[in-house]
Structure formats: structure tokens, C-alpha cells
Amino acid sequence: xxxxxxxxxxxxxxxxxxxxxxxxxxxxxxxxxxxxxxxxxxxxxxxxxxxxxxxxxxxxxxxxxxxxxxxxxxxxxxxxxxxxxxxxxxxxxxxxxxxxxxxxxxxxxxxxxxxxxxxxxxxxxxxxxxxxxxxxxxxxxxxxxxxxxxxxxxxxxxxxxxxxxxxxxxxxxxxxxxxxxxxxxxxxxxxxxxxxxxxxxxxxxxxxxxxxxxxxxxxxxxxxxxxxxxxxxxxxxxxxxxxxxxxxx
Amino acid sequence: xxxxxxxxxxxxxxxxxxxxxxxxxxxxxxxxxxxxxxxxxxxxxxxxxxxxxxxxxxxxxxxxxxxxxxxxxxxxxxxxxxxxxxxxxxxxxxxxxxxxxxxxxxxxxxxxxxxxxxxxxxxxxxxxxxxxxxxxxxxxxxxxxxxxxxxxxxxxxxxxxxxxxxxxxxxxxxxxxxxxxxxxxxxxxxxxxxxxxxxxxxxxxxxxxxxxxxxxxxxxxxxxxxxxxxxxxxxxxxxxxxxxxxxxxxxxxxxxxxxxxxxxxxxxxxxxxxxxxxxxxxxxx
Amino acid sequence: xxxxxxxxxxxxxxxxxxxxxxxxxxxxxxxxxxxxxxxxxxxxxxxxxxxxxxxxxxxxxxxxxxxxxxxxxxxxxxxxxxxxxxxxxxxxxxxxxxxxxxxxxxxxxxxxxxxxxxxxxxxxxxxxxxxxxxxxxxxxxxxxxxxxxxxxxxxxxxxxxxxxxxxxxxxxxxxxxxxxxxxxxxxxxxxxxxxxxxxxxxxxxxxxxxxxxxxxxxxxxxxxxxxxxxxxxxxxxxxxxxxxxxxxxxxxxxxxxxxxxxxxxxxxxxxxxxxxxxxxxxxxxxxxxxxxxxxxxxxxxxxxxxxxxxxxxxxxxxxxxxxxxxxxxxxxxxxxxxxxxxxxx
Ligand SMILES: Nc1ncnc2c1ncn2[C@@H]1O[C@H](COP(=O)(O)OP(=O)(O)OP(=O)(O)O)[C@@H](O)[C@H]1O
Ligand SMILES: [Mg+2]
Numbered sequence: 005x006x007x008x009x010x011x012x013x014x015x016x017x018x019x020x021x022x023x024x025x026x027x028x029x030x031x032x033x034x035x036x037x038x039x040x041x042x043x044x045x046x047x048x049x050x051x052x053x054x055x056x057x058x059x060x061x062x063x064x065x066x067x068x069x070x071x072x073x074x075x076x077x078x079x080x081x082x083x084x085x086x087x088x089x090x091x092x093x094x095x096x097x098x099x100x101x102x103x104x105x106x107x108x109x110x111x112x113x114x115x116x117x118x119x120x121x122x123x124x125x126x127x128x129x130x131x132x133x134x135x136x137x138x139x140x141x142x143x144x145x146x147x148x149x150x151x152x153x154x155x156x157x158x159x160x161x162x163x164x165x166x167x168x169x170x171x172x173x174x175x176x177x178x179x180x181x182x183x184x185x186x187x188x189x190x191x192x193x194x195x196x197x198x199x200x201x202x203x204x205x206x207x208x209x210x211x212x213x214x215x216x217x218x219x220x221x222x223x224x225x226x227x228x229x230x231x232x233x234x235x236x237x238x239x240x241x242x243x244x245x246x247x248x249x250x251x252x253x
Numbered sequence: 254x255x256x257x258x259x260x261x262x263x264x265x266x267x268x269x270x271x272x273x274x275x276x277x278x279x280x281x282x283x284x285x286x287x288x289x290x291x292x293x294x295x296x297x298x299x300x301x302x303x304x305x306x307x308x309x310x311x312x313x314x315x316x317x318x319x320x321x322x323x324x325x326x327x328x329x330x331x332x333x334x335x336x337x338x339x340x341x342x343x344x345x346x347x348x349x350x351x352x353x354x355x356x357x358x359x360x361x362x363x364x365x366x367x368x369x370x371x372x373x374x375x376x377x378x379x380x381x382x383x384x385x386x387x388x389x390x391x392x393x394x395x396x397x398x399x400x401x402x403x404x405x406x407x408x409x410x411x412x413x414x415x416x417x418x419x420x421x422x423x424x425x426x427x428x429x430x431x432x433x434x435x436x437x438x439x440x441x442x443x444x445x446x447x448x449x450x451x452x453x454x455x456x457x458x459x460x461x462x463x464x465x466x467x468x469x470x471x472x473x474x475x476x477x478x479x480x481x482x483x484x485x486x487x488x489x490x491x492x493x494x495x496x497x498x499x500x501x502x503x504x505x506x507x508x509x510x511x512x513x514x515x516x517x518x519x520x521x522x523x524x525x526x527x528x529x530x531x532x533x534x535x536x537x538x
Numbered sequence: 539x540x541x542x543x544x545x546x547x548x549x550x551x552x553x554x555x556x557x558x559x560x561x562x563x564x565x566x567x568x569x570x571x572x573x574x575x576x577x578x579x580x581x582x583x584x585x586x587x588x589x590x591x592x593x594x595x596x597x598x599x600x601x602x603x604x605x606x607x608x609x610x611x612x613x614x615x616x617x618x619x620x621x622x623x624x625x626x627x628x629x630x631x632x633x634x635x636x637x638x639x640x641x642x643x644x645x646x647x648x649x650x651x652x653x654x655x656x657x658x659x660x661x662x663x664x665x666x667x668x669x670x671x672x673x674x675x676x677x678x679x680x681x682x683x684x685x686x687x688x689x690x691x692x693x694x695x696x697x698x699x700x701x702x703x704x705x706x707x708x709x710x711x712x713x714x715x716x717x718x719x720x721x722x723x724x725x726x727x728x729x730x731x732x733x734x735x736x737x738x739x740x741x742x743x744x745x746x747x748x749x750x751x752x753x754x755x756x757x758x759x760x761x762x763x764x765x766x767x768x769x770x771x772x773x774x775x776x777x778x779x780x781x782x783x784x785x786x787x788x789x790x791x792x793x794x795x796x797x798x799x800x801x802x803x804x805x806x807x808x809x810x811x812x813x814x815x816x817x818x819x820x821x822x823x824x825x826x827x828x829x830x831x832x833x834x835x836x837x838x839x840x841x842x843x844x845x846x847x848x849x850x851x852x853x854x855x856x857x858x859x860x861x862x863x864x865x866x867x868x869x870x871x872x873x874x875x876x877x878x879x880x881x882x883x
Contacts, residue, residue: 119745119746135558146557
């Protein structure tokens with residue numbers, strides 16, 4: 005029995021009278037490849053927002069490695085190894101990819117508060133940033149302003165940026181959406197190659213991808229967990245099919 | 254004591270009328286219009302000119318102030334403001350400060366820098382005694398007019414088609430456009446209406462608040478307090494905030510004259526810390 | 539790199555090495571001294587020799603420049619629109635005046651005390667700007683500015699009320715350089731402080747801290763998601779900016795031997811915003827370029843229309859915004875970056 009790293013208890017989030025997250029209790033084991041699926045508007049992104057502190061929950065609690073982080077600031081959660089990517093790119097438009105990634109690495113290394121030394125003096129940080137960008141095929145554009153990069157490159161940077169924080173728990177909100185076909189596979193390969201002790205929670209609409217990647221799947225419908233199980237259980241569950249066909253077809 | 258309360262209420266009501274146009278531009282259209290007071294000042298000067306130069310009755314001046322300010326608002330909205338709805342807040346701040354500066358200098362040029370006085374009609378001046386409480390007639394008049402306006406406003410926003418269109422336009426511009434609502438027109442009319450109300454407030458306030466070219470700067474902070482403390486989701490929020498501010502200000506100046514203005518700034522800062530989304534906003538979000 | 543387990547192939551590692559070299563180069567390039575920086579300081583010195591009759595306005599420019607550069611740290615880096623930056627300028631001005639009047643006439647001491655006092659006020663008030671939206675920040679900064687003006691007005695026994703503070707004269711700088719009648723020493727003193735202040739803020743700008751400020755401005759949500767402690771950073775930046783704004787105020791007091799209540803007036807907060815907007819935000823020298831342009835324009839306007847120059851300043855603001863201040867202030871990017879021409883990217 006492996007340990008639970010991320011857990012929610014009776015999580016509820018309302019927008020006005022609308023229930024976007026409805027009593028979600030979720031447990032994610034260390035090293036899991038856990039997929040979160042569900043039709044559009046099911047509340048997947050909202051759940052990630054609650055987990056990362058972008059939104060406060062209306063009710064319920066969030067635990068990270070056994071500790072209650074419900075009211076902890078986002079940046080502290082990241083420091084504790086929980087980070088994410090965004091479904092819609094959230095980048096620093098005026099930064100270059102190099103600056104973007106270097107910032108994240110500097111913060112992770114705890115030198116972000118230094119206001120006297122030039123960032124150019126942190127050789128280790130810059131080397132690591134360069135290597136990470138090379139890994140994501142971004143070396144050639146590392147000196148351009150992010151806002152002028154093609155969408156596919158921005159998407160890669162979005163994911164590279166989450167990697168820069170070296171998360172122990174990584175939440176990916178439709179990471180491959182918008183990545184050019186030829187780079188799509190590469191992105192998912194990078195995610196799949198993460199060390200086994202890194203826990204991944206993946207939101208993805210492509211079922212084939214989900215079934216080949218995940219070892220556990222939660223299906224979210226109308227804000228609540230509809231079913232949860234192994235790939236084998238979910239892929240054969242007729243109710244899941246009905247939900248998807250009913251909503252999407 | 255009760256007299257102070259009464260004066261405070263009159264003052265607060267006036268602030269509400271002055272500021273409620275700002276509630277809409279700021280709260281609903283998300284435009285930081287620091288020049289709102291300039292429209293109020295325009296209304297005030299319209300009254301002064303009509304009464305003192307042409308001897309027109311005060312009662313005619315009030316609608317005239319409304320109309321002139323609304324027209325100015327309409328013209329400025331169509332020519333300038335509309336381009337900045339999507340601009341950054343910094344741009345809006347700079348732009349509206351620019352308008353304030355221009356308004357101040359232009360007023361100074363045409364009207365001179367001195368305080369303007371108006372002679373109220375005799376039936377509105379003086380005090381009367383009601384159960385031992387000294388009540389200024391003009392203040393009573395102000396309260397009545399403002400209360401009627403506040404109720405009318407609430408009804409317009411919640412009951413009429415224009416109100417629902419405005420709310421739709423504000424909620425989601427694109428959807429409203431799709432529904433065939435002429436969003437720019439709705440915005441322009443709203444802006445003009447808000448400016449007109451400010452002008453009316455300026456006309457009525459010339460007696461109570463005073464009127465000189467620095468009016469827009471002097472009262473900028475008051476308007477902003479009303480809006481930010483009252484929140485922008487309702488009419489009643491800013492209304493209560495304005496009342497509270499009016500009473501606090503009058504009482505502060507009366508009981509602790511040395512630190513009078515201090516009281517409201519301190520109050521405002523405390524409120525902003527405790528309730529950054531406004532005192533009466535529906536929490537959450 | 540431990541995230542990336544299979545960096546083994548020769549080609550991969552050699553391309554990584556190439557990337558590292560380029561990254562190091564790019565990063566050094568970021569903080570390199572620009573061509574215009576050198577020009578600015580040479581011009582400042584040259585002005586001393588070439589324009590001996592213009593010392594007063596040049597001094598005014600240097601003071602306004604320091605004030606604007608300090609605001610840039612808040613506005614251009616952290617992205618906080620402040621309508622009350624003059625609270626710190628004014629406090630520094632009064633503290634320097636009171637120091638000279640009651641304690642020590644030596645200016646540098648007064649300058650430092652003024653900076654520290656303003657910094658303390660900055661630190662205390664920075665907590666008020668952490669919450670809420672742009673609007674609440676505008677309100678609180680404006681409120682703090684107005685409150686300071688009110689305090690100065692009410693505490694007439696200390697501040698001289700509406701008459702201001704006078705009757706003191708600053709002693710020789712560091713006990714050595716006496717202020718002269720033509721303001722030459724005063725000018726050099728102000729330029730010296732401006733230089734040191736700008737250099738300090740420049741270091742901050744290119745540090746990891748400076749980068750994180752820009753990240754907070756660019757995208758606060760994402761900056762939190764890369765572990766930037768936004769509030770702490772804003773508190774620090776705001777405090778530092780307050781220190782330099784206070785010093786700018788102190789310079790004004792010391793070079794004019796007078797403190798007027800006008801140092802806390804709202805229009806000063808608006809002016810300094812305009813200065814930054816003219817010069818461009820986010821690269822520090824915008825404050826200096828803006829101060830030069832603003833002061834010259836204002837000086838010219840107050841000659842042709844002494845009473846109504848405010849109108850044209852307002853007009854300038856409106857036009858600037860309508861044209862698009864980004865486009866306007868991007869002119870700096872067209873300045874040559876360095877002396878040698880070609881440079882690989
Ligand atoms: N800030 C908000 N205010 C109001 N409603 C919101 C807000 N954020 C999300 N919602 C609503 O909550 C519901 C869930 O949204 P969410 O983005 O979590 O869905 P999702 O499962 O991620 O969908 P998708 O597959 O399209 O990304 C939607 O109906 C959405 O309209
Ligand atoms: Mg989503």
C-alpha cells in the first residue's frame with residue numbers, strides 16, 4: 005500500500021448558486037499516473053485551481069503529503085513540490101523563455117530574493133535553464149520575447165516551466181492541447197519519463213492517450229466524481245461511455 | 254446631535270448622487286474615471302452662470318445642470334472615453350487625470366479661481382425647528398430629491414428594459430452583442446446619465462460642498478470611497494456607503510475638527526483592508 | 539537536470555552545451571551597460587560646465603528624476619499604480635528640513651535619515667497595498683498621500699503648517715563642500731545622489747529579485763505558480779522605492795532651504811506618473827528621460843501661460859494615452875545598444 009500524497013476531502017466550490025465542484029473526495033498515491041477525465045465544463049480545471057490555491061474552496065479541505073494546505077498560499081504549495089500547467093497558457097509575455105525558466109529555477113533554488121547579484125552570475129541556474137529549454141526544443145528561441153513565439157512553442161514553454169520547479173506532484177491541465185502534431189508525442193514522452201516517484205495528475209480528452217498513460221482514472225461529471233477506477237475498469241464501464249457520448253456526440 | 258446626523262444624511266445623499274454615475278463606469282464598465290468630479294463641477298457652474306448672470310430660477314437650473322453635464326458626458330464618451338474601455342488601468346488613470354487638469358485650468362480661465370456662491374430661493378434657505386431639532390430647509394430638500402432619485406435608480410436598473418440591457422452588456426459584452434443589444438449605445442447612454450446625475454449633484458451641492466475650480470480633485474477621494482467601500486454590485490451598497498461617509502465626515506469635522514479629514518481617510522483604509530471588495534459586496538467570488 | 543534522465547547521447551549533450559553557452563551570453567547581454575546610459579551621465583557632467591546659468595532647473599530635473607526612478611521600481615517593475623507616491627517624497631522633504639532646523643545641518647546625514655524615515659513609512663504602508671485590485675490600491679495610495687498632507691497641515695507646530703518650513707540652511711556636504719549661490723554644488727550633489735540611486739536600483743533590476751518583480755507584474759497567478767512570494771517581494775520593492783523617494787524629497791529641501799506643503803500635494807503624484815509615462819516604464823532611465831522632457835515642457839509652458847499650464851499638462855496626458863504610450867516610449871529601443879555594431883543573437 006503506497007502512501008497518499010494528494011487528497012481532497014468533501015471539496016465544494018460554488019460560483020454564485022452554481023456548483024462547479026460538488027463534494028469531491030479524491031486520493032492520489034505517490035508515483036501515480038492519475039487521469040482526470042470528464043466532459044467539457046465538468047469542473048476539472050476548477051478542481052486543479054482548488055488544489056493549487058488559485059481559487060479558495062467554498063467548503064472542504066486539501067491535503068498535501070498529509071498536511072492540510074487548504075488555506076496555504078499558492079507559492080508555498082509550489083515550494084512544497086506541488087505545481088501545475090494551465091489549460092490556457094499563463095506565461096510572462098515580455099520575458100524570453102530563458103528568463104521565464106531561469107526565474108522558476110532561481111526561486112526553486114531559493115535565490116529569488118537576492119536583489120544585489122546579477123542573475124547572470126548564477127551559472128548553475130542558467131545552465132539548468134538552458135538544458136531544460138534544449139530538452140523541450142526551445143533553445144533556438146530562448147532569447148525571443150515569449151509573446152511573439154508561435155503557439156506551439158508557447159505551449160512547450162508552459163510545460164517546461166512547470167518542470168523547472170521540479171515538482172513532486174505535477175498537475176497537467178490538457179498539456180498536449182494545441183501542441184503541433186509532431187511535438188505532441190515528444191511532450192507526452194517527457195511526461196512519461198518523469199521519475200517514478202513524481203506523482204502526475206493529468207487532464208486529457210484524448211481517451212487513447214489517457215488509457216496508455218494512466219494507471220488510475222477519475223471521471224468527473226457536473227462537478228462530482230462519477231466513477232473512479234483502474235484503466236481496465238473505466239475503459240469498459242458502459243456508464244462512462246454514455247456520459248461521453250451523451251455530452252459530446 | 255440630531256442636527257449633525259441630519260446634516261450628515263443630507264451630505265451623504267448628495268455624495269451618493271454625485272458618485273453613483275461613477276459606480277456604473279467604474280464598477281460595471283470597469284473604467285477608472287477619476288474625472289467624474291469634473292462633470293459634477295460642470296453642473297455646478299451651469300447653475301452658477303444661469304442664476305447669477307441670467308437670474309434664472311434655481312429650480313430650472315437643476316434639470317439644466319443635468320442635461321448639460323449629460324451632454325458633455327455623451328460627447329466625451331463618444332469621442333474619447335470609448336477608446337479606453339479595454340485599456341490598462343494605468344492608462345485610464347492617466348487619461349482621466351489629464352481631463353481633470355484640463356477641466357480645472359479651463360474653469361479657472363473662464364470663471365476665475367474664487368469660490369462661487371449661489372442665492373437659494375427664500376423658501377429653501379434658513380432652518381426650521383422640528384421637535385427641537387434644527388433642520389436646514391435646503392438640506393431637507395436635498396434629502397428628498399436624492400431619496401427619490403435613489404429609488405428611481407434602483408427601479409430603472411432592476412425593472413426596466415434598459416436596466417436589463419445594461420446588466421447584460423456588462424456581464425458579457427459579446428453575448429449581449431449577439432443578442433442584438435447595441436452595447437456601445439447602452440454604454441454611451443449610461444455614461445451620459447451618470448455624468449448628468451453628477452452634474453445635478455454638483456448643482457445641488459454648490460451650496461453645501463462649495464464650488465471652485467479644484468472641486469474635481471477635492472472630491473475625487475470621496476467619490477472613490479463611496480464606490481470602493483460600497484462595492485458595485487448593487488445600488489444600495491454605494492448608497493449606504495455614501496450615507497456612512499457623509500455622517501462620519503460631518504461628525505468628524507464637528508467633534509474632532511483637528512483631525513476631521515483624517516477620520517474618513519483612516520476609515521476608508523481600514524475598510525479597504527478588511528473588505529477589499531467593498532463593505533457591502535456579497536463576499537466570495 | 540535530474541528531471542531529464544536520458545541526456546546521454548553525444549549530440550544531445552553537445553547541443554545542451556551550446557545552449558548553455560548561448561544562455562550565459564544572453565543573460566550577460568541583458569544587464570550590459572547600454573549606450574544611452576553612458577550618454578546620460580556624460581551629459582549630466584557636461585551640463586555642469588556648459589550651462590552654468592541653468593543650475594537651478596538642472597537640479598530640479600535631477601531631483602524629479604530620482605523621484606521618478608523610484609516610482610518605476612513600483613510601477614514599471616512591480617506593476618503597482620500608485621497615486622500617492624508623493625507621501626514619501628514629502629515625508630523625506632520634511633524630515634530633511636527638520637533635521638537641518640533642529641539637529642544636524644550636514645546634508646548627507648539628513649538625506650540618509652530622510653531616506654530611512656520614508657522607508658519605514660513605505661514598509662508600514664506596503665501592507666495596505668497587498669490586497670485587492672488596482673482600484674483598491676489606487677485608493678489606498680491616494681488615501682495615504684492625502685492623509686500625509688493632512689498631517690503636515692495639522693501639525694503646524696512641527697511643520698509650519700501652510701507656511702512651510704524655513705529658517706534653516708544646510709551646512710557643507712560632508713563638512714567639505716559649501717553650497718554656493720549659483721547652485722553648482724547643489725547640482726553636483728543631486729546628480730551624485732541620482733547616480734548612486736540609479737546604480738543601486740539598476741543592480742536590483744537585473745537581480746533575480748528584479749526579474750521576479752516583473753513576473754509579478756506580467757502574470758501574478760503564474761508567478762505564484764513558480765514559487766514567487768508575491769507579497770513579500772512587493773513589500774520589499776515598495777519600501778526601497780519609498781527610501782529613494784524620501785531622498786529625492788530631502789534633496790529638494792536641502793537645495794532650496796525651504797519645505798512647502800506643496801511637497802505633499804496630489805499633483806506631484808500625478809506629475810511623477812506623467813514623467814514616467816513620457817520616459818517609459820520598466821527600465822529606470824525612463825524616469826530620467828521623462829524628468830528632462832517634463833521639466834523643460836513645464837518650464838516652457840509656465841513662461842507662455844503662467845497660470846494655465848496645468849491645462850496643457852492635462853492635454854499632454856490625454857494625447858499621450860490616446861496615441862498609446864507604449865508606442866511612444868518604445869523609442870528607447872531604437873537607441874544603439876552598445877558601441878560595437880554587430881552582435882549575434
Ligand atoms: N470564475 C468562474 N466564475 C463562474 N463560473 C465559472 C468560473 N470558472 C469556471 N466556471 C464554471 O464552472 C464550470 C466548470 O468549469 P471548468 O473550467 O472547471 O471545466 P472543465 O472541466 O475544465 O472544462 P473543459 O474541459 O472545457 O476545460 C463551467 O460551467 C464554468 O462555466
Ligand atoms: Mg478545463
